[in-house]
Amino acid sequence: MQATKFQVKLYTKTSDIELEKLVPVFHEWIRAKKISDELLIDVADYAHVPQGPGVVLIGHQSDYYVDVADNRPGLLYSRKRGFEGDLRAGIDDAFRRALKACQLLEEESSLGLAFATNEVLFRVQDRLSAPNADATYDAYKPALEQSTAAFFGGAASLERVGDEREPFAVRISTGANGTVADALARH
Amino acid sequence: MTSWKEQLGDRIPDQLAGEVELFEGQIELKKQGKLDDKIFAETRLRRGVYGQRYDNGLRDDGTGQKTLTFPCGDLTKGPDTVWDAPGMMRIKIPFGKLTVEQLEVLSELAEENSDSILHVTTRQDIQLHYIHIEEAPDMMRRLASVGITTREACGNSVRNVTACEYAGVCTTQAFDVTPYADAITKYLLGHPDVQDFGRKFKIAFSGCEDNPCGLVTFHDLGAVAQVRNGKRGFRVVVGGGLGAVPVQAKVLAEFCPEEELLPLAQAVSRVFARLGEKQSRARARIKFLVQKVGIDEFKRLVAEERETLRPDERWTAFLDDLHSTDEKPVREAGEIPSDAPAGFQTWAKHNLKPQAQDGYFSAIVKLPLGDFTSTQGRALAQLAQDLTGDSMRCTVEQNLTFRWLSGADAVTFYERLLALNMAEGGAGTITDMTSCPGTDTCKLGISASRGLTGELRNRLSVIEDELHPAVQALRMKASGCFNSCGQHHAADIGFTGVSRQVGGRKVPHFNVVLGGQWTENAKSYGLVVGAVPSKNIPKAVELITEYYLANREGEESFQAFMARVGKREFRKVLAPIQKPPPYEEDPSYYSDWGNPREYTIGDIGVGECAGEIVPFVEFGLQEAEQQLHDAQDALEAGQAAAAATGAFTAMVTAAKALVRHLEVQVKDDSDDVVANFRTHLYDTELFHDPFAKGKFAEYLLKMHGDQSYKSASEEIAHSTLDEAQLFLEAAHACYQRLTEAAAAAAE
Numbered sequence: 001m002q003a004t005k006f007q008v009k010l011y012t013k014t015s016d017i018e019l020e021k022l023v024p025v026f027h028e029w030i031r032a033k034k035i036s037d038e039l040l041i042d043v044a045d046y047a048h049v050p051q052g053p054g055v056v057l058i059g060h061q062s063d064y065y066v067d068v069a070d071n072r073p074g075l076l077y078s079r080k081r082g083f084e085g086d087l088r089a090g091i092d093d094a095f096r097r098a099l100k101a102c103q104l105l106e107e108e109s110s111l112g113l114a115f116a117t118n119e120v121l122f123r124v125q126d127r128l129s130a131p132n133a134d135a136t137y138d139a140y141k142p143a144l145e146q147s148t149a150a151f152f153g154g155a156a157s158l159e160r161v162g163d164e165r166e167p168f169a170v171r172i173s174t175g176a177n178g179t180v181a182d183a184l185a186r187h
Numbered sequence: 188m189t190s191w192k193e194q195l196g197d198r199i200p201d202q203l204a205g206e207v208e209l210f211e212g213q214i215e216l217k218k219q220g221k222l223d224d225k226i227f228a229e230t231r232l233r234r235g236v237y238g239q240r241y242d243n244g245l246r247d248d249g250t251g252q253k254t255l256t257f258p259c260g261d262l263t264k265g266p267d268t269v270w271d272a273p274g275m276m277r278i279k280i281p282f283g284k285l286t287v288e289q290l291e292v293l294s295e296l297a298e299e300n301s302d303s304i305l306h307v308t309t310r311q312d313i314q315l316h317y318i319h320i321e322e323a324p325d326m327m328r329r330l331a332s333v334g335i336t337t338r339e340a341c342g343n344s345v346r347n348v349t350a351c352e353y354a355g356v357c358t359t360q361a362f363d364v365t366p367y368a369d370a371i372t373k374y375l376l377g378h379p380d381v382q383d384f385g386r387k388f389k390i391a392f393s394g395c396e397d398n399p400c401g402l403v404t405f406h407d408l409g410a411v412a413q414v415r416n417g418k419r420g421f422r423v424v425v426g427g428g429l430g431a432v433p434v435q436a437k438v439l440a441e442f443c444p445e446e447e448l449l450p451l452a453q454a455v456s457r458v459f460a461r462l463g464e465k466q467s468r469a470r471a472r473i474k475f476l477v478q479k480v481g482i483d484e485f486k487r488l489v490a491e492e493r494e495t496l497r498p499d500e501r502w503t504a505f506l507d508d509l510h511s512t513d514e515k516p517v518r519e520a521g522e523i524p525s526d527a528p529a530g531f532q533t534w535a536k537h538n539l540k541p542q543a544q545d546g547y548f549s550a551i552v553k554l555p556l557g558d559f560t561s562t563q564g565r566a567l568a569q570l571a572q573d574l575t576g577d578s579m580r581c582t583v584e585q586n587l588t589f590r591w592l593s594g595a596d597a598v599t600f601y602e603r604l605l606a607l608n609m610a611e612g613g614a615g616t617i618t619d620m621t622s623c624p625g626t627d628t629c630k631l632g633i634s635a636s637r638g639l640t641g642e643l644r645n646r647l648s649v650i651e652d653e654l655h656p657a658v659q660a661l662r663m664k665a666s667g668c669f670n671s672c673g674q675h676h677a678a679d680i681g682f683t684g685v686s687r688q689v690g691g692r693k694v695p696h697f698n699v700v701l702g703g704q705w706t707e708n709a710k711s712y713g714l715v716v717g718a719v720p721s722k723n724i725p726k727a728v729e730l731i732t733e734y735y736l737a738n739r740e741g742e743e744s745f746q747a748f749m750a751r752v753g754k755r756e757f758r759k760v761l762a763p764i765q766k767p768p769p770y771e772e773d774p775s776y777y778s779d780w781g782n783p784r785e786y787t788i789g790d791i792g793v794g795e796c797a798g799e800i801v802p803f804v805e806f807g808l809q810e811a812e813q814q815l816h817d818a819q820d821a822l823e824a825g826q827a828a829a830a831a832t833g834a835f836t837a838m839v840t841a842a843k844a845l846v847r848h849l850e851v852q853v854k855d856d857s858d859d860v861v862a863n864f865r866t867h868l869y870d871t872e873l874f875h876d877p878f879a880k881g882k883f884a885e886y887l888l889k890m891h892g893d894q895s896y897k898s899a900s901e902e903i904a905h906s907t908l909d910e911a912q913l914f915l916e917a918a919h920a921c922y923q924r925l926t927e928a929a930a931a932a933a934e
Contacts (some may be wrong), residue, residue: 004207005299024783030340031248041255041273043242044302044627045781046319048555048641050608051562058317060257060271063302079417081319082258125299126554128191167298 003129004090007167008098009067009121010180011074013114014130022055022066025067029057032131035097037048038062060122064101075102088143092123095151096187101149102180115138117152117176117183121161123169132168144170151183152176194301195332200573206338210234211324218262218270224501228265233344235277235337236351238265239316239628242272249784255311261277264320273317275628276301277340281372282350282365283311283581283588284512288335288567290579294564296326305564307557309621309674310389311349311581312340316628317587339376343384343457343471348372348391348582351400352580352588355514356542356549360394361412362419364401365512365719367394367448370505375456383460385471389428390452396422402583402709404436405677406457407473413442420444423454425485426477429671431882434474435713435902437482440487449502454492462488469882471488478906499638500842515593517576520546521595531601534612539597539777542590543566550575550589550600551614556622557585559609563781566607575870585621586614617654617661618647621674622653625667625684628777632667634684634695634721638666644645647724658732661745662705665697669913677709680731680743685916686786688805688923695721695769695779695786698912701731701757702749703763711746712905715912716757720767727761734760753823758816804922807844810916811837815911822904831899834911838887842917845874861891874921883917886910 001096026043029035035087039060046053051071051111057064061083077098083090102115124130137160148156154175161169176183198208216222222230230239242299244255244292257271265268278293292321293313297305300322301315308314318326327337339345348368355363371390375381381388390408393401403409403424410421423443427436444450455473479483495825505511523535526909538551552567556587559567567587572581574596582588594599604610613619620643623629625636641662651659665682668671673682683698686693696718703713719727735758739748749757767776778786818833839857842864846853853863870885876883890896896907 005188023781027249027783031250039257042246044304045638045641046302046304046558048644049304049558050555052558058273058302063317065302069560072837127295127299128194141469168351 001092002087003124003126004081005125005154006090006094007076007121007123007125008094009074009076009123010102010115010117011119013116015071015073017066017068017073017113018111019045019054019068022036022087022112025105025111026055026057026064029104035059035101037053053182060127062097066105072182074121075105085141086184088146091140091143091147092150092187095120095147096184099151099184103184106180112142117178117180118174120148120172120174121169122172123167125167127167130164130168131158132164132166134160136168137170138178140168142169144172148172148174151187152178153186195328198332199328200331203327206234207324207327207331214321214324216266217730224263224266224268228268228341231264231320231323232328233339234340235340236318236320236321237275237277237341238268239275240628240630240632242274242630243267244269244272245870247784249778261737267513270722271321274320276315276318276323276326276337276352277308277334278313278315278337279313279340279347280313280335280581281348282354282368283352283583284365284578285313285581286578287335287356287572289330289335289503290564290568290571292329292333292335294568295563296329297564298561299452303561304496304558305561306624307554307559307581307585307587309557309583309585309623309672310347311352311583312347313581314333314624316624325627336376339381341387344388345375345381346387346389346770346919348375348390348392349401349406349583351394351398352582353400353540353549354588355512356590357394357398357400358541358543358545358546359398361414363509363512364392364394364410366505366509367410367421367445369512369668371449371452373829374501375452378453378456380460382457384456385463386457386468386473388456388459388473390654396768397707399656402584402674403427403434404709405433405674405712407459408452409436409622410443410448411577415442415742418444421448423448423451426482428472428473428474429674429676429712430472431469431669431671431879431913432474432906433617433671433676434478434714434906435476435710436474437485439482439486445506446503447626450493450496450499451489453496454489455799457492457496458485458488463731467882467885468753469879474815514576514578516547516591516593517572518574518591518593518596520544521525521585521593522528522546523548523594523597527598528553530605530610531598534601534610535597535615536539536605538613538614539592544591545588546590546594548594549591550597550795551582551589552589552604553610553611553612553619554586554609555611556620556640559587563607563609566603567609570600570603574603575717583621584615584619585876595738613648613651613659615662616651616659617663618644618651620644620663623667623672624668625665625673626782629667629672632684633668633686634697635668635779635781636665636667636673636682636684638782639697639721639724642780643725644729646757655736656737656738657742657745661732669804669916675703676712677703677705678713679703679705680728682724683722685919686923687718688721688770688926689767691926692770693786694777695921697721697724699724699731699761700759702746704746713749714754714822714908716754717761717765719761720776721779721781723764723767726764730760730764731757738785738905753820754816755820755823804844804848807847808841808918808922811841811915811918814840815908818911819908822901825901827899827901827904828897831896831904831907832902834907835887837898838890840912842868842887843913845925846916848922849873857891861887868921873925874917876917876920879917883910883914886914
């Protein structure tokens with residue numbers, strides 16, 4: 001059984017972030033249906049939790065976090081359900097949605113956010129299908145490399161991170177230094 | 188492996204495995220349309236799978252109510268509950284004891300099925316939000332594999348059994364109540380005698396009389412440890428509860444020997460199942476049964492029932508090994524280093540408690556709004572494993588307590604918390620607020636209790652060190668509605684969410700409840716002083732604490748101060764901030780904390796005169812509020828019957844205002860008002876609350892019918908005042924609905 005609960009995180013260029021400003025922005029995204037092919041439901045505000053999920057745009061298919069885990073703010077796309085396709089297509093879709101959300105955030109002038117494209121954290125929240133183990137890494141590595149190249153170009157380096165208690169995670173140094181828009185345009 | 192069922196195999200106990208299979212089967216039947224909505228709803232509730240806000244598929248985005256179009260179409264998981272809508276899973280953690288392995292699994296579920304947040308409730312449960320119902324069975328399997336069941340976490344059954352987090356290590360306990368709480372949990376779980384309740388049933392244990400941890404007085408059944416003549420037993424109380432009408436539990440048995448505890452609980456359950464209200468949920472908790480028959484008759488009924496019970500070896504089997512629940516420290520006892528850093532000293536002042544066992548301490552990890560992340564969960568599990576042992580305890584103040592911390596390791600423990608950003612001091616102080624989920628996720632929330640407590644935390648944490656010790660020591664708690672899950676009645680300063688109609692718009696408010704007592708097992712409850720706009724609550728806290736500090740005598744406690752000066756004085760203190768500015772002047776008052784959406788439903792038209800003309804009904808509601816305040820003053824003055832009569836009068840006034848608003852001619856006498864209220868507002872269900880239905884109207888109808896207010900005791904008067912308060916809230920809500928309906932019709 002192939003996992004579909006993929007998460008993709010792109011980091012902000014600067015570490016200072018005012019999470020409370022995200023709340024009205026995400027509410028407006030719901031009202032304006034900014035992510036038009038997904039059902040957006042509500043906003044969960046966890047700004048009070050240190051190194052936590054920050055502010056979460058809760059959807060039916062996916063959640064969008066601006067999180068501060070490890071004190072490194074970023075946009076975390078988290079697919080929960082509703083994707084059909086092979087592994088590569090699944091990773092591509094997660095990359096695209098994460099980048100698109102970053103682009104939308106960059107367009108919000110009240111936030112003043114910019115995202116870096118040189119590093120991506122990829123995770124699978126499914127310990128049954130994708131435990132944090134070498135075998136999983138071997139299975140995901142080719143598709144991850146292909147997707148990274150397709151979006152970011154250049155030679156990427158991948159590193160499995162975390163231990164077996166944690167979800168399967170790969171830190172990708174993309175080798176890119178372009179913008180989010182560049183990455184979206186490339187694919 | 189292709190499924191968790193296969194993966195976990197025989198790690199899941201047979202009985203739990205069977206229950207999950209059954210639930211999974213019921214999910215399939217429901218999807219095939221072969222199971223009734225109400226039956227399925229109760230089925231999932233009894234398994235801890237709860238509804239969540241917007242699960243009716245409707246959400247107001249600040250400009251009007253919009254439909255959330257889930258892919259499931261018409262499929263529902265209960266009446267007005269859309270199948271695909273996110274729900275909440277409540278996970279029972281008996282007496283709050285969480286093992287390392289359990290915390291690790293909970294953390295996994297939080298990130299795989301929820302939003303990476305674990306939320307500790309005020310009854311020592313863990314809640315995960317935004318769960319899809321079809322993921323629930325596998326979650327239950329994973330929980331079952333580490334000894335956790337969600338069975339009867341919700342629904343009309345025995346809820347999580349709670350107990351002091353210091354049980355076994357407490358310096359003031361009579362004895363460790365843990366094995367007794369464990370035994371009663373296991374005995375009553377799924378017991379046939381607890382399956383036919385009209386409402387939920389909550390049990391709590393306390394190791395001693397004076398400390399608050401067990402909070403038995405607001406539980407359906409409470410047990411306080413006692414030793415008499417060298418024999419262990421419990422003072423057992425029954426019929427307590429918070430909710431809409433808070434009631435102090437009554438003594439059922441001054442001393443129940445330990446071997447009689449389980450049969451006594453069983454007998455109480457049978458009486459409750461047999462005689463408790465089943466039709467009206469509003470009066471179905473056991474407190475109403477105890478009130479109705481009187482505690483003496485209730486005792487007789489229980490004694491009679493006890494005689495009919497067939498002996499069960501489980502009643503006493505657990506007594507053979509009362510040490511089965513003992514915990515073993517992993518480190519040698521030791522002293523706290525004398526050169527501990529200053530930061531540690533500050534943290535330890537409120538977060539470290541000496542245990543009964545020399546050289547060991549209990550450390551409280553203060554959780555902001557009861558939340559922690561899955562990553563923190565795993566790190567805390569490791570921390571326990573390394574320094575304190577195999578378990579920790581969730582607390583009713585929404586924190587985590589680690590026991591058996593050697594003094595020699597205390598600084599290391601603190602430093603590791605610091606690295607996790609979890610070394611916040613001030614446990615049990617004014618900054619350690621508890622809150623129910625409120626409008627964040629709860630279907631019943633009226634105001635943003637979490638938004639409010641978050642805001643208060645932000646403001647107070649900045650000035651915490653500068654606060655006077657008497658203010659630091661105060662407890663604040665917030666509930667998003669009258670159901671009181673935030674336990675605000677037992678706080679020095681409590682808040683409960685209400686809404687008000689101002690100039691044609693809704694404004695979020697909180698009723699300020701002052702003078703509740705947390706100590707002595709929550710010995711007394713606070714009383715409502717008045718409603719304050721949500722955005723003025725921080726100012727209210729400032730005014731209340733300033734007034735207290737300026738006028739207290741000596742070391743007078745807040746409760747004693749409140750009892751001396753009375754609510755009337757505090758009402759004067761709050762009066763200047765009770766009226767919100769017009770929308771045009773400051774629209775921020777018209778949205779709630781942490782939520783930028785306009786609180787009012789956007790399709791209410793704001794006419795030219797809306798801000799200037801005050802309709803008659805508003806005068807009537809205002810008059811009723813004043814009458815209720817006067818009634819509260821009468822109670823303070825020891826005039827119980829006058830207070831109850833005043834409360835009834837306030838209800839009649841509010842009812843009259845609403846009846847007249849419907850353009851119905853009504854006389855001034857209460858018989859005519861109540862008759863018209865019944866015809867035009869109760870029978871038509873116009874007064875009905877969307878969730879509580881006719882509950883609040885029935886307060887008036889019952890009171891008018893039995894006239895019991897005329898000779899009310901102090902306790903009855905207290906209840907009458909609470910009921911009148913709720914009736915007035917419902918009257919405000921009814922008026923809002925009528926206004927909205929009229930505006931919609933006009934459009």
